[in-house]
Amino acid sequence: MFLGFKKITNKITKLRNQEKIKERKNFYHDYINKGIRWKKLRFLLLKKFPYCYCCGTEAVQVHHKTYINFGKEKLDDLISVCPVCHQIIHNLILNEESITYSNAHIIQKQLLGLQL
Numbered sequence: 001m002f003l004g005f006k007k008i009t010n011k012i013t014k015l016r017n018q019e020k021i022k023e024r025k026n027f028y029h030d031y032i033n034k035g036i037r038w039k040k041l042r043f044l045l046l047k048k049f050p051y052c053y054c055c056g057t058e059a060v061q062v063h064h065k066t067y068i069n070f071g072k073e074k075l076d077d078l079i080s081v082c083p084v085c086h087q088i089i090h091n092l093i094l095n096e097e098s099i100t101y102s103n104a105h106i107i108q109k110q111l112l113g114l115q116l
């Protein structure tokens with residue numbers, strides 16, 4: 001009986017976690033794709049820093065140096081990037097499981113020689 005109970009509890013915990021991850025993904029998706037605040041911030045940053053932080057070509061995307069202030073970012077939390085460098089940042093750095101968003105900028109700095 002106890003083992004069965006534990007299995008169910010584990011299953012519920014697993015489902016709850018999946019639900020949480022889904023919620024977080026949806027929140028992120030809505031914020032980035034529909035949020036007026038994000039649109040404005042993105043516009044401001046690209047106007048202020050029109051060139052890619054990594055290579056100096058025209059920047060068309062915005063990268064979060066940190067997600068600590070996600071939802072109420074400051075301009076300092078973001079960098080303007082071109083699609084190529086953005087891809088590099090995410091492929092090389094953020095996909096490493098051991099690396100969290102909060103320490104990603106330190107590794108970015110080391111790898112890409114950025115001054116963040």
Ligand SMILES: [Zn+2]
Nearest residue numbers: 052055082085
């Ligand atoms: Zn670039």
Ligand SMILES: [Zn+2]
Nearest residue numbers: 062063064086
């Ligand atoms: Zn990014």
